[in-house]
Amino acid sequence: IYFTSKTRKRPHPFSSSASRLKLPVAAVGSVDRLCDLCERLHGTLAEADMLGRRCKRRSGILRALFRLIDLNSAQLNLHIAKLCLALCVNGNNLLNICKLIFQISRSENNDILFQNNSIIDSLLGILSNEDMSASGEALLYCVGTLKFLSGNSAVLRLLLDKNCIGVAQKLIQRLCMTEDTNFAMAGHILVQLTGTLRNLADHPDSRRLFISFSLLSELCLVLRHHCKDQDICTNISRIYSKLSSYSECRLALAQTPDCYQLFLELLSKHHQKQDLVVRLLFTLGNLTAKSNEARLRLFQCKGCLGILLQLYDSYQRRDDSLPSPTSSPGKPPVPPMSVQEGDDVLVKLIRVLANMCIHRAVGPALATNTSCIQLLLETLELRSVQESEELLVNVAATINNLSFYQEESSLLRHSQLAIAKLMLKLLISSSMDAMLEATRVYGNLSQSKDVRDFIMQNKVHQFVVTLLDSKSTEMCFSACGVLTNLALDPPNRVSLSLEGAAAKLVDCLKDLGPGDWQLAGQVCQALWNMIGGGSEKLLDKQERDSLDYHRTCWELEFLPVAQKLVKTFQPLDPTA
Numbered sequence: 001i002y003f004t005s006k007t008r009k010r011p012h013p014f015s016s017s018a019s020r021l022k023l024p025v026a027a028v029g030s031v032d033r034l035c036d037l038c039e040r041l042h043g044t045l046a047e048a049d050m051l052g053r054r055c056k057r058r059s060g061i062l063r064a065l066f067r068l069i070d071l072n073s074a075q076l077n078l079h080i081a082k083l084c085l086a087l088c089v090n091g092n093n094l095l096n097i098c099k100l101i102f103q104i105s106r107s108e109n110n111d112i113l114f115q116n117n118s119i120i121d122s123l124l125g126i127l128s129n130e131d132m133s134a135s136g137e138a139l140l141y142c143v144g145t146l147k148f149l150s151g152n153s154a155v156l157r158l159l160l161d162k163n164c165i166g167v168a169q170k171l172i173q174r175l176c177m178t179e180d181t182n183f184a185m186a187g188h189i190l191v192q193l194t195g196t197l198r199n200l201a202d203h204p205d206s207r208r209l210f211i212s213f214s215l216l217s218e219l220c221l222v223l224r225h226h227c228k229d230q231d232i233c234t235n236i237s238r239i240y241s242k243l244s245s246y247s248e249c250r251l252a253l254a255q256t257p258d259c260y261q262l263f264l265e266l267l268s269k270h271h272q273k274q275d276l277v278v279r280l281l282f283t284l285g286n287l288t289a290k291s292n293e294a295r296l297r298l299f300q301c302k303g304c305l306g307i308l309l310q311l312y313d314s315y316q317r318r319d320d321s322l323p324s325p326t327s328s329p330g331k332p333p334v335p336p337m338s339v340q341e342g343d344d345v346l347v348k349l350i351r352v353l354a355n356m357c358i359h360r361a362v363g364p365a366l367a368t369n370t371s372c373i374q375l376l377l378e379t380l381e382l383r384s385v386q387e388s389e390e391l392l393v394n395v396a397a398t399i400n401n402l403s404f405y406q407e408e409s410s411l412l413r414h415s416q417l418a419i420a421k422l423m424l425k426l427l428i429s430s431s432m433d434a435m436l437e438a439t440r441v442y443g444n445l446s447q448s449k450d451v452r453d454f455i456m457q458n459k460v461h462q463f464v465v466t467l468l469d470s471k472s473t474e475m476c477f478s479a480c481g482v483l484t485n486l487a488l489d490p491p492n493r494v495s496l497s498l499e500g501a502a503a504k505l506v507d508c509l510k511d512l513g514p515g516d517w518q519l520a521g522q523v524c525q526a527l528w529n530m531i532g533g534g535s536e537k538l539l540d541k542q543e544r545d546s547l548d549y550h551r552t553c554w555e556l557e558f559l560p561v562a563q564k565l566v567k568t569f570q571p572l573d574p575t576a
């Protein structure tokens with residue numbers, strides 16, 4: 001309620017104290033003097049050990065200070081607030097002082113006042129000591145203040161130095177233990193606190209603090225307690241997605257029991273809240289990117305594949321024009337959104353599927369799951385390379401990874417021709433990434449005679465041959481794979497030869513082969529198949545010359561060294 005409307009002005013780089021104070025110029029001198037007096041009073045009381053509630057004339061001092069608040073000077077009011085807090089005001093007075101500080105923090109121009117002032121220590125002190133049931137609203141204003149201040153990079157640094165993360169951890173633990181009567185207030189505070197932590201997470205130094213205070217797992221606890229609160233969940237998902245780019249944080253999160261199950265439950269519960277869904281999937285994608293254990297753990301969670309496929313289905317069909325075979329009646333469809341917005345979810349989701357299937361125990365389950373394969377094929381059908389390049393590239397890469405697990409009965413195996421047809425639009429697109437992934441898929445699918453016939457009938461082989469000109473090792477390697485398979489059928493050898501495939505293969509060998517023996521081997525294999533495993537009848541004279549050139553190179557540059565090495569490795573002659 002309190003924090004919704006706020007427009008923060010950019011700070012003026014040269015703002016003088018006069019312009020900040022909103023006082024008649026004549027009064028400026030007296031405000032500075034009052035600030036000074038406040039400080040001196042503070043110092044004197046401290047020296048006399050009269051801070052806290054011990055001071056005899058405490059109420060008189062407080063009354064005088066409260067009157068000065070009406071001067072409406074932000075600078076003076078922070079001095080007053082600091083002194084009042086040092087005098088341990090409580091109840092309504094505490095609340096009003098916290099509101100006052102909060103009001104001051106609402107203007108970015110006032111950030112500077114917090115930088116050179118121990119008021120931040122006072123705020124952190126309140127967060128550490130005040131009781132939730134007695135001072136919940138005051139705590140809310142304090143955390144709201146820190147949330148605003150953490151948007152300023154200089155203050156953010158101060159907050160880290162003053163152990164804000166440690167204080168936040170303790171506060172989170174207390175908030176998670178509050179009774180039901182304070183649950184709503186705890187939620188309000190946590191929205192502000194998680195927003196503050198998200199800002200702190202931007203600073204590189206914060207990472208080791210997040211880890212040493214076990215905040216990543218504490219936040220999982222918050223997610224569990226407040227799983228219905230979309231603001232809290234979204235703020236925490238922002239923290240996780242930010243930190244999941246760093247290996248030490250991924251490790252800390254992976255060591256949190258049940259985080260995978262928790263994320264899946266949130267994905268299911270808040271499937272319509274796209275910014276939350278994207279960030280949770282982003283985090284899962286990073287957790288499973290390199291860790292085989294994470295891939296398996298995620299997959300073994302209750303309902304994992306079902307939840308992911310359900311999300312896939314609803315974001316794929318967000319225009320609602322298609323009947324949905326997998327959506328359950330209880331779940332309303334995702335509201336309409338732009339192609340780009342929906343793609344964002346799908347790109348992250350497919351990355352999670354592709355990462356999971358790298359695990360030997362997970363891959364077969366995905367490769368044989370009809371709904372999963374159908375959804376992937378449907379993406380290829382529904383989207384265009386122009387609009388959804390990254391998405392289609394990811395789908396092709398995933399199909400590639402899944403093709404590793406083709407089994408006799410799998411839909412993947414039975415859909416080879418359909419996949420080959422759908423890959424066409426990637427192959428003839430203007431995106432190099434899309435062409436490369438499509439060629440890789442053809443490399444695998446062209447083991448099937450049906451697919452080879454489809455390729456030849458639709459002149460796809462002409463594209464593949466031109467890819468040999470790409471000067472890209474990866475592209476040539478994939479193209480060679482396709483050509484190797486195509487040349488298995490004698491009639492295809494003639495067609496390939498007419499396209500000049502042999503000459504281009506030899507060029508590849510010359511240009512890229514010397515730096516890459518694997519590519520060279522693949523080129524040789526393609527050439528070998530093209531000449532029918534021995535007969536040279538398809539090569540013309542120029543091509544033979546090129547082969548001679550390579551043989552010469554090999555004999556001149558490779559053979560002598562190799563022979564010397566071979567000699568060295570032979571057993572020494574004891575008589576020599």
Ligand SMILES: *[C@@H]1O[C@H](CO)[C@@H](O)[C@H](O)[C@H]1NC(C)=O
Nearest residue numbers: 039112113114115116117118
């Ligand atoms: C910051 O505070 C210190 C002591 O509290 C003071 O010496 C210094 O002049 C202040 N700097 C500014 C820019 O106000």
Ligand SMILES: *[C@@H]1O[C@H](CO)[C@@H](O)[C@H](O)[C@H]1NC(C)=O
Nearest residue numbers: 244245246282285286289351
């Ligand atoms: C985290 O995920 C994003 C988006 O998927 C990706 O760009 C980034 O490289 C990932 N980082 C790591 C370390 O995996």
Ligand SMILES: *[C@@H]1O[C@H](CO)[C@@H](O)[C@H](O)[C@H]1NC(C)=O
Nearest residue numbers: 305306309368369370371372
């Ligand atoms: C695919 O996975 C979903 C979710 O686990 C499951 O409900 C469905 O039965 C599976 N389909 C097949 C054909 O295995």
Ligand SMILES: *[C@@H]1O[C@H](CO)[C@@H](O)[C@H](O)[C@H]1NC(C)=O
Nearest residue numbers: 351354355358394397398401
């Ligand atoms: C496919 O699997 C390989 C490793 O087998 C991996 O490097 C690659 O990232 C996977 N593709 C995708 C899209 O995740």
Ligand SMILES: *[C@@H]1O[C@H](CO)[C@@H](O)[C@H](O)[C@H]1NC(C)=O
Nearest residue numbers: 400401403404405406444447
């Ligand atoms: C290609 O297909 C075969 C099965 O025909 C499979 O064994 C191989 O691993 C597949 N995928 C890749 C990426 O090599």
Ligand SMILES: CC(=O)N[C@H]1CO[C@H](CO)[C@@H](O)[C@@H]1O
Nearest residue numbers: 191195196198199231235238
């Ligand atoms: C930093 C951050 O993401 N803060 C958000 C936390 O949640 C509140 C309520 O949704 C947002 O207003 C903040 O922007």
